[in-house]
Amino acid sequence: MGVKARKFRIRRSLAATLGAGGATETEAGREEQAAPARPRRPAGGGAGAERPERPVRPVNAAAPEALSPEEAGESDAAREIEAIKAEGLTGRQLRMARRLAERHGLKPVSDLDAVRLLRRKGIDPFRTSNLLELVPPDPRVQEPEPAAEAPTPALRRSSEPVKVPGPDKLPATRRAPKPPSPQIMSEEERAREILQMQRDLMRRRRRRMFLLAVRLFFFVIVPTLITGFYYYRIATPMYATKAEFVIQKAESQLGPNMGGGLFAGTSFATSQDSITVQSYLQSREAMERLDREHDFKAHFQQPFIDPIQRLAPDASNEDAYRLYRRVVKVGYDPSEGIIKLEVAAADPQTSVEFARALISYAEEQVDALTKRLREDQMKGAREAFREAEQKMVAAQKRVVELQQKRGVLSADLEVSARMQQISSFEVELKNKKLQLAxxxxxxxxxxxxxxxxxKEIQRLEELIAEMRRGLTEGSAKTESLAKVSGELMIAKAELETRQMLLSQALQQLETARIEANKQVRYLSLGVSPVAPDEPTYPRKFENTLLAFLIFAGIYLMISLTASILREQVAG
Incomplete structure (x- = not known):
């Protein structure tokens, strides 16, 4: 349980009082009597326990007027001890005060005298920080030997160690700070030094600001001014012609449930074709064709064009292609399916000419995209139809040849006629037999x-037998009717098959034609090229501002990098 420190007042000694103000002992006695008596607490009780008051004997007011220094000191000590008794300190507090006094090198004769001696040295014996000094010191820390009479803290030498509680509430040893320099500056000198420091700071700040302004001027302002001078005074004006077109496909005649595509009729159905056309217009092939047909290189090699935009007389195709990519811009909007074309040239008429030429190239490219597919589809259908037609004609010719060779127009009719004849002869034979009977x-x-x-019956029987043999058996001159009929039936069946295949080939040819029509692409021009009457490029203010931001950003990055490297090297 913590000890609650009481407030106290260190009284001046009687000798000091007499020497300073000439106060009488009677006044000191009255002052002592005027001090209120404090209740005393029991020795074994807590901090808040009440103890019965003990009568305080008043200081003898009838002391002699003149006392010797020894007697005055003893009288003052007695009064202080009586005042300490009146405070009602517990036995535990008195024992702690005695131990603290012994640690400070004092030699009290009693516990109350220990409190008196500690207070005379300006030490509160019941303060928590002073109580921590009672903890046994660390044997590894060397303590100075206590002197017979320790000097006050104000009179300690700077080299003498002072014991203070450490951060872990344990005693530690440290050196007392050195006393200040005996040289004392006057107010005028201090003001002069402060003014000098302020002037130095202002001088350094002005020098740094001047160096910063110089760096900004040379690394940011001067390049920006040069760039602006080029755009405003030197750069050749360029005229840009804009055009917009869209690639469409033939609408399907079939419904959505009969093979129509999910994205049919939308921009997604022709997105691949649009991207392909965009890539073609930005390719070297388009640049070379434009140069062959419309002298693209010669136009940008004219002497009135500024040196930065001018194409060298001996420029290679790579140099011309880099210039082509800069003056011909092709964009594609996938949400709308629109291809945007912008062509810049040194005069409006040339820019329009270049734009129309590129649009014609794009249209040819669109036709070439599906031409091979359409030709392949129609080619296969045509070949199949032609082959089926040829085979059908061959089958028809074979049937005719068999009819001519065998002398039979129709095997079925020939067989039926033979059977009718045989039937009539059999009827006649039966009649003859009846007559004979x-x-x-x-x-x-x-x-x-x-x-x-x-004899007639015999002739009829022979004729019927011969006619029946003619149906199944052939002779040296003629083939059997069964064989002729079979050959004709096979030839006619093949003819019918070829006719059916021919009709299917014809249907496939028609389907291929419909599918080929679906693959047709059309280039629809939305915005036609129109010659501008004012130059489009360069954008002087925007380009100058952009150059300023770029130079400022480069300077800022270099400055930050240099500062970081300087700190790393210095650290």
Whole structure:
């Protein structure tokens, strides 16, 4: 439990009081009596426990008027001890005060005397920082030997160690600070020194600001002025012609459920074609064709063009292509599907001429994109139709040849005619047989008639048998009707097959033609090239401001880099 420090007042000694103000002992006695008596606390109780008041004996007012120094000191010590008793200090506090006095090299005769001696030295015995000095010191720290009578803190030498509690509430040893220099500056000298320091600071600040202004002038302002002078006085004005066009495809005749594309009719359906055309217009091929047909290099090699934009007389294709990329700008907007073209030249008519030439190149490129696809599709369909037609004609010729060779127009008709003849002959044969049977039923038939009837029946049977053999068996001169009929049937079946394949090939040809029409691309010109009446480039103010920002940014980055390197090297 912490000890609560009481407030106290160090009284002056009686001798000092008598020597300074000539006060009488009676006045000192009255002053002592006027001091209120403080209640005393019990020795074993806590900090807040009450103790019964003890009567304080008043200082003898009838002291002799003149005392010796020893007697005056003893009388003053007695009064101080009586005042300390009146404070009601506990036994624990008195023991701690005695131990603290011994640590400071004092030799008290009692606990109350220890409190008196400590207060005379200006030490509060009940202060927390002083109580920490009672902790046993670290054996590794050397302490100075206590003197018989320790000097006051104000009179310590600068080289004498002073014990103070460390940050961990333990005693530590440190050296007391050296006393200030005996040389004391007057107010006038101090003001003069302060004014001199202010002038030095202002001089350094002005020098730094001047150096900064010089660096900014040479590294930022001068390059910006040179750039602005070029744009305002030297740069050749360029006239830019703008045009816009879009690439479209033929609309599908089929509905969305019959093969129509999801993005049909939108800009996404022709985005690849638009990007391809954009790449072509920015290619070396387009530049070389423009130079062959419209003298692109010769136009920018004219002497009135400034040296920076002028093309050298012996310029290579790479130099011309770099200039071409700078004066011909092609952009594509995927959301709208519009290709934007901007062509700059030294005069308006030439810029319009270049723009129209590039648009014609783009249109040819659009046609060439799908030409091969359309030709491949139509070529395959045409070849298939032509082959089917040739085979159908060959089958037709074979049927005709068989009919001519066999003398049979139609095998079915020939067979049916033969069968009708055989049927009629069989009917006649049956009649003859009936007549012969009727003759034989006569008891006395005519032998001649019977013989004739039998011969007719025999001839009919032979004829029917021969006709039946002619249906299935051939002779040396003619083929069997069955063989001729089979050949004709095969030839006619092949003819029918070829006719069906020909109709399918014709349908495929029509489908290929429709698909080829779908692949057709059209270049629709939205904004036509128009010659400008005022120069478009250079943009003098914008370019000068941009140059200033670029030079300032470069200077700032170099300055920061140099400062960081300087700090790293110095550190």
């Amino acid at each position: 009727a003759m034989l039923d006569n008891p006395r038939p005519n032998p001649t008639k019977v013989e004739l009837m039998r």
